[in-house]
Amino acid sequence: MTTRPGEERRQVAAPAGAPERPGLRLRGVDVLRGAAVVGMLLVDNRGNAAIPDQLEHAAWNGLHLADVVFPVFLLVVGVSVPFSRRAQRPRAALTRVVRLALLGWLVVAAKYGSLTAGVGVLGHIAGAYLLCWLLLRLPRRLQPAAAAGLLAALSVLTLTLGGDPDRSWGHAVDAALGLPFSAEAPHSYLGSAVTVYLGVLAGRALRSGAGRAALVRLTAGGAALLVAGPALAPLVPVNKRLWSPSFVLVTAGIALLALALLHWLVDQRGVARPFRPFEVLGVEAVVAFVFSEVVFRALLSEGVQPTVDGWLSDVAGPVTSAWLYALLSIAVTWALSGALLRRGIVVRV
Numbered sequence: 535m536t537t538r539p540g541e542e543r544r545q546v547a548a549p550a551g552a553p554e555r556p557g558l559r560l561r562g563v564d565v566l567r568g569a570a571v572v573g574m575l576l577v578d579n580r581g582n583a584a585i586p587d588q589l590e591h592a593a594w595n596g597l598h599l600a601d602v603v604f605p606v607f608l609l610v611v612g613v614s615v616p617f618s619r620r621a622q623r624p625r626a627a628l629t630r631v632v633r634l635a636l637l638g639w640l641v642v643a644a645k646y647g648s649l650t651a652g653v654g655v656l657g658h659i660a661g662a663y664l665l666c667w668l669l670l671r672l673p674r675r676l677q678p679a680a681a682a683g684l685l686a687a688l689s690v691l692t693l694t695l696g697g698d699p700d701r702s703w704g705h706a707v708d709a710a711l712g713l714p715f716s717a718e719a720p721h722s723y724l725g726s727a728v729t730v731y732l733g734v735l736a737g738r739a740l741r742s743g744a745g746r747a748a749l750v751r752l753t754a755g756g757a758a759l760l761v762a763g764p765a766l767a768p769l770v771p772v773n774k775r776l777w778s779p780s781f782v783l784v785t786a787g788i789a790l791l792a793l794a795l796l797h798w799l800v801d802q803r804g805v806a807r808p809f810r811p812f813e814v815l816g817v818e819a820v821v822a823f824v825f826s827e828v829v830f831r832a833l834l835s836e837g838v839q840p841t842v843d844g845w846l847s848d849v850a851g852p853v854t855s856a857w858l859y860a861l862l863s864i865a866v867t868w869a870l871s872g873a874l875l876r877r878g879i880v881v882r883v
Contacts, residue, residue: 560740562796565809567610568816569792571823572864573603579830581843581859584852591717594699595771597784604655605729605785606792607819608662612733613793615670616741627667633883634660641824645832655823656883658718658726665727666734681728685779688725689770692778704776717775725777732759732786736793745802752794759787811868818871820881825870830863 577589577600588599620626638656645654653660669680691703699705704721713719732755739751763772763784772780799805806813815822830839839859846855874881 560797560801561806561809561813562793562798562800563610563613563740564813564816565796565800566789566793566812566816567607567819568809568812568814570603570607570610571815571819571867572812573599573606574823575826575864575867576860577603579826579860579863581839581846581856582852583856585856585860591774594775595773597772597774597781601774601781602785602788604658605726605781606789608659608726608729609733609736609786609789609793611659611663612666612730612735613737613740615666615730615734616737621667628664630883631660631664631667634663637820637824637883641827644828654718654827658722661720661723662726662730665723666730669727669731670734677731681731684724685728685782688776689766689779692770692776699775702776715775717777722775722777725779725782728779728782729777729786732782732790736790740797749794749798749802752790752797756787756790756794759783759790761787763787814872814875815868817880818874820883821874822867822871825867826863 577591580589583590590598591600592598615621620630634656635653638653638658638660641656642654669677672680695701695703695706699715702715704719705715707721708715708719711720715721736752736755739748739755742748760783763780763782766780766783770778770780772778772784774781796809800809843852843855843859846858850858
């Protein structure tokens with residue numbers, strides 16, 4: 535589905551009860567979403583394994599920079615909910631879930647050449663969005679308690695069933711569903727729904743229209759989560775594949791502080807031009823993700839990517855090749871996104 539760039543983003547920025555003004559939007563949110571897209575492209579499209587460990591996902595417990603990218607994107611999904619008219623209409627919200635899941639299935643099928651490979655990242659977004667949307671059907675005063683209760687239940691599961699990959703509660707859930715255990719499998723939707731919900735709280739703060747007060751709330755919330763996450767980690771380790779409660783808290787804290795910084799710089803101080811490339815990718819996030827998955831991770835991964843990496847490695851060394859190929863994927867994806875945006879085309883699901 536396509537729209538003119540001003541249409542949806544004017545809705546995203548309008549405070550409660552305020553009239554819409556042409557061009558009004560929270561550009562800092564687009565920039566943060568775009569930064570997450572850049573992180574995804576760096577992690578997924580590296581030329582070879584000679585890339586810093588921080589751009590590789592942690593094998594099990596622990597946190598690398600690569601592990602923060604997707605939670606930041608999911609939190610931004612939640613930020614948009616209080617501004618979205620679609621999110622307030624059950625039929626429109628459920629239609630979005632179906633579209634995301636279907637598109638995710640098609641992308642994964644194209645990437646792996648199998649109709650049974652799963653629904654991948656977009657399916658994960660659909661599942662987390664749906665669970666958060668259901669949580670938001672509760673009275674507002676009960677929502678924080680429900681989110682905290684879910685994290686508590688996940689903590690108990692981890693402590694009770696153990697934290698090894700083959701014996702974890704997440705592995706048991708996915709096996710019962712006949713699916714391989716992975717960070718994008720259905721068990722992870724539970725914790726990531728809370729990530730989306732924390733984004734909803736941030737969106738409510740931004741939607742209040744009080745710039746300084748919203749900035750204080752975002753900063754204080756992010757700092758509090760960055761204290762709570764490590765405090766919980768000795769009991770429930772930070773683990774992306776399980777989307778553990780400590781992982782939810784730490785990554786949401788990082789995302790909220792990044793959002794606060796960009797909101798201050800871009801939306802309040804007007805420092806937008808240096809961030810324009812990120813904004814373009816943030817507005818065209820669906821295009822950027824699907825293009826990267828289908829072109830760089832499917833079509834080019836077998837023949838072209840190894841050939842290019844081999845040539846670059848011979849000329850400049852494997853580390854340089856690992857970076858250059860990833861940067862090339864960012865440049866090509868940005869060029870496509872910019873071309874669509876200049877023509878007034880924004881693809882959204």
